[in-house]
Amino acid sequence: MAGHPQPLSPRPGIIAALSVLAVVLAAFGAVLWRAEPGGGPGPADWAALRFTVLQAVLSAVLSVALAIPVARAFARRRFPGRGTLITLLGAPFLLPVIVAILGLLAVFGRSGWLSALLGLAGLPPVQIYGLHGVVLAHVFFNLPLAVRLILQGWQAVPSERFRLAAQLGCGPREVWHLLEWPALRRALPGALAIVFAICLTSFAVALTLGGGPRATTLELAIYQAFRFDFDLGRAAMLSCIQVAVAGVAGLVALSTLPEGGFGAGLDRPVERWDGATPGARIIDALAIAAASLFLILPLAAVIAAGLPGIASLPPPVWRAAGVSVLVALASTVLLLSLALPLAATIAIRRRGWLESIGLLGLTASPLVIGTGLFLLINPLTDPFALALPVTAVVNAVMALPFALRALVPGMQDVLRGYGRLGLSLGMQGAGFWRLVVLPRLRPQIGFAAGLCAALSMGDLGVIALFADPERATLPLQVYRLMGAYRMQSAEAAALLLLVLAFGLFWLCDKGGRSGAEA
Amino acid sequence: MRALTFAACVCFAGTAIAETPELTVYTYDSFVSDWGPGPAVEKAFEQTCACDLKFVGAGDGAALLSRIKLEGERTRADIVLGLDTSLTAAAAATGLFAPHTVSAEFDLPVSWADPVFVPYDWxxxxxxxxxxxxxxxxxxxxxxxxxxxxxxxxxxxxxxxxxxxxxxxxxxxxxxxxxxxxxxxxxxxxxxxxxxxxxxxxxxxxxxxxxxxxxxxxxxxxxxxxxxxxxxxxxxxMQVEVAGKIAGTDQPELADQFLAFMVTDAFQSIIPTTNWMYPAVTPEDGLPAGFETLIxxxxxxxxxxxxxxxxxxxxxxxxxxxxxx
Incomplete structure (x- = not known):
């Protein structure tokens, strides 16, 4: 596609990519510059790398594999509350780690609901701690994301194709071969790469559910190097390994993306004649019910635990909630101004490596990035005064890969379907953005913005490194309440966080989809 | 900025209250939290010092030491509060800390003779x-x-x-x-x-x-x-939590004043029900009711x-x- 003229310039996107690269590299460079030269990775580091990659591969494959039937069911079915359910299922992704762990354990733990049920039948409690527990938790976090990414891939198929398939007498098998599988092929590699990258930096989840030091991940080793041994060189080296693994995985996955798409349609509502058989109905109903139970039960536990304390939340929690909302909005604006031009450039140039830059921010250890930025800012001004802007920037960079995965396929379709028309009408640059790209990509933009806002709300992130009493965010207050024995208030604050993060997500996502059929 | 403040203080010394001196204390995060000792300690000390006490939170005790090492001589801290005896040797080895001048009768189960660090709870x-x-x-x-x-x-x-x-x-x-x-x-x-x-x-x-x-x-x-x-x-x-004065501080007298304040009743009586530890010097009124039930x-x-x-x-x-x- 690079060969012919395009209505959009690739330049702003390249500037965006270079800015992200500059922030990450500068932070890395600052840590390395301050570090004393150290040795290479030792046997314990290789063991940590093996475990990290193993659990991340298992988590990614399982999350995406389980997401396929769920996304297919949502693509084929229309029922009241469908849109709300799709949005609601995204909630686990937004929870602070410690809260999600407690929610999961309320269901799957030794004294959880499932163990209680097994106890009634005279069976021993669930053994949740181990590699399977780590994978279960990561699937809980990432299944909703995988479902959304795959669903978006399928929804990019114009309704006219399904109509044509039905007129030609195609059954479910033929529809799968002709339409569903090719669309899935475009969505799967990106979904796998992104879930893999998220799980690669897991630390608290992996350690807690992994049951002990067997479940040592690279991120824990980085944390140890920094906090326990004060070995900055080791921390930077381990972080480089982490980034390299993610980068290779990203390149491999994104380079397998097939060319071509389904062309433009007339945006009529999709009707899926292929899903009308009783067998298909049962399978879809089962998939939706199972996913809903799995994702909503731990959430219900979080809500039930938080409700009693919500009325008596102390004022500092509300203040922190305000701070968090502002940070989330700022990082969302920043994210969109990076992601939209970058997505356009990737669609024009079709270069996988550009998107891999997006993965950088997600997989570079937040501890190393935060420390690096601290080292950069410290000689210039008081880092604590910049705590909130820095948090907003880091959150935006972290959300970039999600936004790109959501935006790039749609952007490709828009340029392929409307690029020549736009050019022939003399539309270029701002005009093409305003009249074609923004309206057509509204659902994806809404989703990306919502995801970034919610992630930014829920992420403890670098604020923990820059914390001072006046500038606490809501996740930090949740941890502080827990650290002060105030479990009930902490659970209520976590519920408030869930409601706010989800509310922001819902507003953006709904705003993007209103009027659209999906 | 601190240097400027200091310069301003020197220049206008004797004219009026030029600028309120500021004492920066690095500590662990749960100390500065709204539910920790930080807010009450800040209030109590500011009543006695005509200064601005500023707490900065950095993770936990070990992360605190990492932060000080990271900043080195350039650190903005005047006091570091929240290290324990597993960290004090490494902290002293940085050469960033100065000996203290505090003398107090500590109510610790062990004897205390560290020249650099002053215990505040255990x-x-x-x-x-x-x-x-x-x-x-x-x-x-x-x-x-x-x-x-x-x-x-x-x-x-x-x-x-x-x-x-x-x-x-x-x-x-x-x-x-x-x-x-x-x-x-x-x-x-x-x-x-x-x-x-x-x-x-x-x-x-x-x-x-x-x-x-x-x-x-x-x-x-x-x-x-x-x-x-x-x-x-x-x-x-046991865990004994201590504080120390940064050698390069631009507020050496205020820092000494804070360490001395730290072992008085005004500070020590805040500790038991905010940090949930034993005070290093038992306040005159004793421990809060309920502590006598502990093993x-x-x-x-x-x-x-x-x-x-x-x-x-x-x-x-x-x-x-x-x-x-």
């Missing part, structure tokens, strides 16, 4: 359980029992490291055998104290590694008598600060080896 590590549980009498008996425990990772948590030192101080060369006994009791290992305590409150384990003072929170703040700490007959490992360990264990780092590294290697099997 506590014993202990396994906390529901009061109706019949607790084992020592670590060996715990290892032999079927009880399930949650502990913290020594690489990321202060109590986690405390247990490592506890086993080493009490059992020396037999430490490996104790850990082998405990291995099948450990439900899981968490990143920090909060996660472990949360898991215990959710019923995931019978006991959790915490402090002998933890039941006091439930008793005093929640009127809940259902939690107890298990008294172990081999003794309990009193017969033996206080503490590895001297100078040996702590060497013991720590060997004990960690042993711990990782046994629990990774």
């Amino acid at each position: 506590g014993y590590f202990a396994f906390v359980h529901n009061a109706d549980l019949k607790a084992p009498a020592n670590l060996r008996a715990l290892g032999d029992s079927d009880l399930k425990i949650v502990i913290q990772d020594p690489r990321s948590s202060t109590p986690g490291l405390g247990l490592l030192m506890w086993v080493k101080a009490a059992y020396g060369d037999e430490a490996a055998a104790i850990w082998q006994g405990l291995a099948d009791n450990i439900v899981t290992v968490t990143k920090g104290w909060s996660e472990a305590y949360g898991l215990f409150l959710e019923g995931e384990a019978d006991m959790v590694l915490s402090y002998t003072t933890s039941p006091a929170y439930h008793l005093i703040a929640e009127d809940d008598t259902s939690k107890a700490a298990a008294a172990f007959d081999e003794g309990h490992y 009193q360990p017969q033996t206080a264990l503490l590895i001297p600060a100078a040996e702590a780092e060497a013991v720590r590294d060997a004990a960690l290697a042993e711990w990782l080896d046994i629990l990774s099997r």
Whole structure:
């Protein structure tokens, strides 16, 4: 596609990519510059790398594999509350780690609901701690994301194709071969790469559910190097390994993306004649019910635990909630101004490596990035005064890969379907953005913005490194309440966080989809 | 900016109250939290000093030391508050700290003669359980029992490291055998104290590694008598938390004033019900009602600060080896 003229310039996107690269590299460079030269990775580091990659591969494959039937069911079915359910299922992704762990354990733990049920039948409690527990938790976090990414891939198929398939007498098998599988092929590699990258930096989840030091991940080793041994060189080296693994995985996955798409349609509502058989109905109903139970039960536990304390939340929690909302909005604006031009450039140039830059921010250890930025800012001004802007920037960079995965396929379709028309009408640059790209990509933009806002709300992130009493965010207050024995208030604050993060997500996502059929 | 403030103070000294001097105290995050001692301490000290006391939170004790090392001579801190005896030798070795001038009668179970660091509170590590549980009498008996425990990772948590030192101080060369006994009791290992305590409150384990003072929170703040700490007959490992003055401070007198204030009743009486530790100097009014119900360990264990780092590294290697099997 690079060969012919395009209505959009690739330049702003390249500037965006270079800015992200500059922030990450500068932070890395600052840590390395301050570090004393150290040795290479030792046997314990290789063991940590093996475990990290193993659990991340298992988590990614399982999350995406389980997401396929769920996304297919949502693509084929229309029922009241469908849109709300799709949005609601995204909630686990937004929870602070410690809260999600407690929610999961309320269901799957030794004294959880499932163990209680097994106890009634005279069976021993669930053994949740181990590699399977780590994978279960990561699937809980990432299944909703995988479902959304795959669903978006399928929804990019114009309704006219399904109509044509039905007129030609195609059954479910033929529809799968002709339409569903090719669309899935475009969505799967990106979904796998992104879930893999998220799980690669897991630390608290992996350690807690992994049951002990067997479940040592690279991120824990980085944390140890920094906090326990004060070995900055080791921390930077381990972080480089982490980034390299993610980068290779990203390149491999994104380079397998097939060319071509389904062309433009007339945006009529999709009707899926292929899903009308009783067998298909049962399978879809089962998939939706199972996913809903799995994702909503731990959430219900979080809500039930938080409700009693919500009325008596102390004022500092509300203040922190305000701070968090502002940070989330700022990082969302920043994210969109990076992601939209970058997505356009990737669609024009079709270069996988550009998107891999997006993965950088997600997989570079937040501890190393935060420390690096601290080292950069410290000689210039008081880092604590910049705590909130820095948090907003880091959150935006972290959300970039999600936004790109959501935006790039749609952007490709828009340029392929409307690029020549736009050019022939003399539309270029701002005009093409305003009249074609923004309206057509509204659902994806809404989703990306919502995801970034919610992630930014829920992420403890670098604020923990820059914390001072006046500038606490809501996740930090949740941890502080827990650290002060105030479990009930902490659970209520976590519920408030869930409601706010989800509310922001819902507003953006709904705003993007209103009027659209999906 | 600080230099400017200082210059301004020097230039206009004697004219009027030029600018309020500012004392910056780096400490761990739970100290500065709205529910920690920070806000009350700030108020109490500012009443006596005609200054602005500014707390800055940085993770936990070990992260605090990393932060100071990271900043080196350029640090904005005048005081660092929240290190413990597993860190003081490494902290002193940075050469960033200056000797203190505080003399006080410390109510510690061990004698205190450190020239650089002043203790402000202390506590014993202990396994906390529901009061109706019949607790084992020592670590060996715990290892032999079927009880399930949650502990913290020594690489990321202060109590986690405390247990490592506890086993080493009490059992020396037999430490490996104790850990082998405990291995099948450990439900899981968490990143920090909060996660472990949360898991215990959710019923995931019978006991959790915490402090002998933890039941006091439930008793005093929640009127809940259902939690107890298990008294172990081999003794309990101690944590002594200290503060020190940065040598390069531009407020040396204010810093000395703060350290002296730290061992007075005004500061010490805030500690028990905000930090949930024992004050280093018992206030005149004694401890808050409820503290008398806590267990009193017969033996206080503490590895001297100078040996702590060497013991720590060997004990960690042993711990990782046994629990990774």
